[in-house]
Amino acid sequence: MSIHELIKPFSQVELTDANTLFGEKHEALPLIKIETEVCRAIIAIQGAHLIEFEVKGKAPLLWVSPKVAYKQNKAIRGGVPICFPWFGENQFDKSKPSHGFVRASNWQLKEVQASDQSAKLKFAFSSNEQTKALYPYDFDAEYTISLSDKVELELSCKNLSSEIMPVSFALHSYHPIEDLATVSVTGLHNTTFLDNTMNYQAHIQQGPVTFPSEIDRIYLNVASEQVIQTATPIALRSDSCNSAIVWNPGPAKAASMNDLGEENYTRFVCVERGNAFANSWYLQPAESKSAKLDICYA
């Protein structure tokens, strides 16, 4: 079914594009706009990417860079990019795209449901000749975005190859904060992390995470909930995403990123849940696995 046919029964769901919604400098990347009595959201078909979400009358749960560029095959700087089937640098070949390829690829919209209270969209992505040049496995992935007074995400994948398929991933969510100098992330005390600013050296977190400089850490075997302690606290909850990546680029790295800029690094933190490094998945032939994440007002 076409996107038009899928959304037609639902007055809460509208198809638009980034050029129409965000202005001339953007390409006409297809976007789905959702407005129920409870919440508002924007989702890009590229990357099955939840870009904006807020409960009406409350502050947004997600942050998008003011310098974001909506462009074919370019990852969107903000919202919830899906890093898959590898998180971060490809461990075997650094020339491959960082964070895998699905965040900058088109997904297929498969199902839409919406009511006055909630909306649910299901997307699918399958391996093809192009992806097999980067990642030599056949697989099917599905991603469901459920929106109500919170965001519920579910990513699943099935190994269709005859070999064991290694998968690491993160739902790389960007969150708005009031003040980087006072924000902290709780729920990681006593947790081992790999410090990506120190060649993945292992450390143990003591107390809440704060942001005195560039922070780029992969926490392993984490507790189910982390909370971003800011004016509107945000909770990330999952029993199946065993890693949490905490990232803020600091001023110098932000300045080097065209779609971010030094002026914006104090406005957000990323607390990304997924399964990476020692928490990666190794799927047997025909095996499926899935992971769920809730993003809510704490």
Ligand SMILES: O=P(O)(O)OC[C@H]1O[C@@H](O)[C@H](O)[C@@H](O)[C@@H]1O
């Ligand atoms: O610029 P990208 O590819 O979106 O990555 C942003 C950041 O994503 C984080 O998840 C990584 O830990 C960082 O190392 C990386 O810089």
